[in-house]
Amino acid sequence: MTEIIYDIKTKTLKPFTYRKPLVFADGNGELQYEYSRNQESHVHIKKVIFLNLVGYEKQKRVDEKGKPMKDKYGNTIFTKGKLVSYEPLDCVNEFILAKHVEREVEESQQTSKALTHYFRFILDAQAKWDSKYDNEDYDPLIDPPRPAWDKFARRKNLRATFMYRDAIKRATLNGTGLAKTTAVSYVRSVVEFYKHHLRHGMKFNNPPFEFETLLINIENSGAHMRAYRCKEIQSTDLKLIFAKSKQNDGGKLPNARRDLKPLTNSEWKEVKNILVHTKRVIKNVNREEKFVSLPEEYCLLILLYRYTGLRKEEGASLHLGQVVRPDMKSTILRLGVGDQYGSLTKAPSSGYNNKSRRTIIPSSLMLELYNYSKSPRYKKRLAKFKERCRAERKAGHDAYFDGVDGVDENKQYLFISNSGVPFFKKLEEINTRWNEVRKTAAVNLPNEIDAVVHNLRSTFAVSAFRTLIKKIDADEALKIVSAFLGHEDLSTTLLYLQIAQDKPTGDEIWEDVLDYVGIFDEESDLDDLPEFEEAAKKLRG
Numbered sequence: 001m002t003e004i005i006y007d008i009k010t011k012t013l014k015p016f017t018y019r020k021p022l023v024f025a026d027g028n029g030e031l032q033y034e035y036s037r038n039q040e041s042h043v044h045i046k047k048v049i050f051l052n053l054v055g056y057e058k059q060k061r062v063d064e065k066g067k068p069m070k071d072k073y074g075n076t077i078f079t080k081g082k083l084v085s086y087e088p089l090d091c092v093n094e095f096i097l098a099k100h101v102e103r104e105v106e107e108s109q110q111t112s113k114a115l116t117h118y119f120r121f122i123l124d125a126q127a128k129w130d131s132k133y134d135n136e137d138y139d140p141l142i143d144p145p146r147p148a149w150d151k152f153a154r155r156k157n158l159r160a161t162f163m164y165r166d167a168i169k170r171a172t173l174n175g176t177g178l179a180k181t182t183a184v185s186y187v188r189s190v191v192e193f194y195k196h197h198l199r200h201g202m203k204f205n206n207p208p209f210e211f212e213t214l215l216i217n218i219e220n221s222g223a224h225m226r227a228y229r230c231k232e233i234q235s236t237d238l239k240l241i242f243a244k245s246k247q248n249d250g251g252k253l254p255n256a257r258r259d260l261k262p263l264t265n266s267e268w269k270e271v272k273n274i275l276v277h278t279k280r281v282i283k284n285v286n287r288e289e290k291f292v293s294l295p296e297e298y299c300l301l302i303l304l305y306r307y308t309g310l311r312k313e314e315g316a317s318l319h320l321g322q323v324v325r326p327d328m329k330s331t332i333l334r335l336g337v338g339d340q341y342g343s344l345t346k347a348p349s350s351g352y353n354n355k356s357r358r359t360i361i362p363s364s365l366m367l368e369l370y371n372y373s374k375s376p377r378y379k380k381r382l383a384k385f386k387e388r389c390r391a392e393r394k395a396g397h398d399a400y401f402d403g404v405d406g407v408d409e410n411k412q413y414l415f416i417s418n419s420g421v422p423f424f425k426k427l428e429e430i431n432t433r434w435n436e437v438r439k440t441a442a443v444n445l446p447n448e449i450d451a452v453v454h455n456l457r458s459t460f461a462v463s464a465f466r467t468l469i470k471k472i473d474a475d476e477a478l479k480i481v482s483a484f485l486g487h488e489d490l491s492t493t494l495l496y497l498q499i500a501q502d503k504p505t506g507d508e509i510w511e512d513v514l515d516y517v518g519i520f521d522e523e524s525d526l527d528d529l530p531e532f533e534e535a536a537k538k539l540r541g
Contacts, residue, residue, distance in 0.1 A: 003058035005080050005127075008089070008119050010112065011050045015399035018043040018101055044403035045100045049112035051089040051119065057081030089119065091149070095196045106403055114189035121164050122147055152206040156237075161190060161208045165240055172242070180242050187240040195234075209238035260495055262459035267449050268306070270441035275299045281436040282443070297415050298433045300372060301423065305453060308335060308361045309460035309485055312453050313405070316424035317344040318369075320412040325370045326363040335361040338486075344405055344424060345486060359484040373414060382412055384420030461485055461493070 019035040019042050026032045036042075059081035060068045069077045092115050099105045125147040133143060144158045145151065152159040157166070165187050171177025178186065194208045212235055217228045263271065274281060279299055283292045304315045314337045321342055326333055338345045338356030345355055372378055389409040392400045401407050407422060415423035423430060430453060438449040461481055468477035482493035 002084070004055045004084060005058045005078065006123050007054050007056070007080070008116050008123070009052045009054045009086075010116060011052060013048040013050070014397065015044070015046050016397070017399040017402055018045060042402075043100060043104050044106055044399050044406070046107045046399070046403065046405070047109060048096065048100065049109060050093045050096065051112065051116055053085075053087050053089055053119075054083065055085035057084055091197070092119070092193070095193050098196060110185060111189045111192070114186035115193060117168075117186055118164055118190050118193075119149065121167065122149055122160050125160065125163065150202075150204065152204060152208060154206055159206070159208065161194070161238055164190065165238060169240055169242075184240050184242070187238065191236055191238055209236045211236040260458050261451065261455060262462040263449070263451055263455060266445060267441065267451070268459065270444050271302075271437060271449075274437055274441055275303055281433075281440040283436055294433065294437065296372065296377065297417075297423070298430070298437075300369060301415055301430070302434065302437065302453075302456065303365060304361075304369070305456040306460060307365055308359050309457050309464075310337065310359065311345065311457060311486075312427055312430060313344040313424055316415055316427065316430060317405075317422065318414045319343060320373055320414060323369050323373055323414060324366065326366045328363050328367070331363055332360045333363055333366055334358045335366075342408070342411065355486065355488075357483065357486040359486075369414065373412075378414075378416075381416040381418065381420065384418070385413065385416045385422065386420075388420035457485070 020038075021033045022036055023031055023033045057080075058078050061077040061079040063069055071077055096108050096112060096115075099108050099111065129144075129146050133146075145153050147160045147163065149160060152161070156162045168177060168183050168186065172180055172183045177183065191209065195211075214233045214235060216231045216233060218231055220226055220229050274294065276299070279294050279296070280291045281294045282289050285292070301315055304310060304318070305312070308315070318337075319342060322335065322337070324333070336356065336358045337343050340356035345357070386409070389401075389407065392407075393409075399406075401409060405424065407425065413422040413424075417423065417426060417429075434453045438451060442448045461484075464481050464484065465477055468480060472480075478490060478493055482490050485493060487493045
């Protein structure tokens with residue numbers, strides 16, 4: 001009998017618009033349907049990732065001589081063979097689709113990743129159970145039941161949900177697993193998945209977790225007739241909580257958030273050398289690491305993140321209406337982003353509105369962007385973008401253009417891929433290129449660069465803080481940089497300030513602020529610059 005290895009594979013659907021069907025009876029009493037003409041009832045779905053259970057023949061891995069390979073414990077190593085089965089995980093896909101249709105969520109990528117991680121854990125647990133117990137050795141009165149997503153043991157620690165939570169927590173704490181925030185998000189998605197099925201009447205032999213409903217009385221403002229309102233909160237015992245760390249490598253923080261850590265001087269020096277000079281990175285090509293060229297667009301985009309403090313979506317959605325030819329009389333210019341300027345600010349799926357704001361940009365970097373926009377390379381990509389828009393319209397893919405972050409075919413986006421796709425539609429690709437940059441830069445450093453793209457934003461923030469604090473008091477610096485970053489709550493920006501005020505040791509915090517053009521150096525007085533002076537006066541008032 002052929003043994004089978006199971007795995008979870010994903011399938012991504014292109015963006016589409018869900019139109020609400022309306023059912024009615026015709027003159028003959030037969031049921032008919034038509035789609036709602038109310039545009040507000042339509043749901044624009046950016047991306048749907050469905051899960052599938054895939055089976056492969058179990059084969060022994062052999063060496064060059066055809067002999068079975070073994071691990072360090074002497075066990076035979078098996079690998080995937082021929083594909084033998086492929087079926088959708090309806091229990092998951094139904095839940096993901098319901099999130100889009102019922103709750104009008106545009107993107108559920110994180111949920112799909114979490115459930116892929118969870119079901120792969122269950123498959124691994126089942127494989128271990130199968131290798132330990134067979135029909136002869138298994139005793140249902142003594143031995144634990146086989147792990148499953150829809151059947152649970154009486155004891156909590158033997159249920160797949162709690163086994164998953166404990167395993168993911170151990171792996172995170174010992175450094176071999178996910179980041180803490182990702183781990184918490186994954187467990188939360190698993191809870192949400194089971195709540196969906198419980199709400200729809202699914203019965204389990206034992207509950208996946210226990211939960212209770214709490215009623216909290218909240219005091220209303222003076223505008224309400226009632227003094228208090230009641231809020232219902234559901235709480236479960238399937239929670240993942242990590243102890244808060246009081247210290248990290250970048251300074252003292254309430255919790256060790258990696259995205260708040262700026263790059264050090266030596267780290268940025270190596271990164272900048274790649275972006276400005278070599279423009280080459282190490283990439284895995286056919287399982288072999290090779291030096292390849294880093295596209296000019298990514299060099300400019302990463303520099304833009306570092307010297308403006310823009311979020312990933314903001315820089316990726318920049319268009320020619322925001323790019324000007326600077327006269328170079330001033331070292332900095334103001335750069336507007338958001339709805340007022342026709343660009344994005346933050347992912348709409350996060351619930352953040354497309355609020356407009358202005359930050360700063362080095363004049364020399366703006367000149368580089370302007371020169372690139374006039375290059376034959378950019379014009380060729382812009383032509384491909386227009387061609388792709390025509391093809392998407394012709395194919396009826398209206399969702400490509402709908403939604404808050406839909407593509408505007410009348411705009412001339414600055415960062416466009418070679419296939420004509422705007423970069424803000426390929427944010428994962430930006431992460432991939434950044435990972436190549438930081439890993440290449442780390443070759444000449446004693447340690448790896450533990451940073452994501454967002455760390456360039458915090459590098460800008462901390463550098464600006466450290467310089468402004470030398471010229472004005474901390475409160476004024478906080479307001480100015482908070483406006484640059486677009487933080488609605490000053491306490492968010494204050495976390496950056498805590499790093500900036502902490503006395504650095506060695507090469508912890510980059511002090512050469514905007515050294516690419518010398519914007520914030522000792523010889524340049526920011527208040528002598530008209531644009532900055534005007535912004536500073538408004539914020540101080």
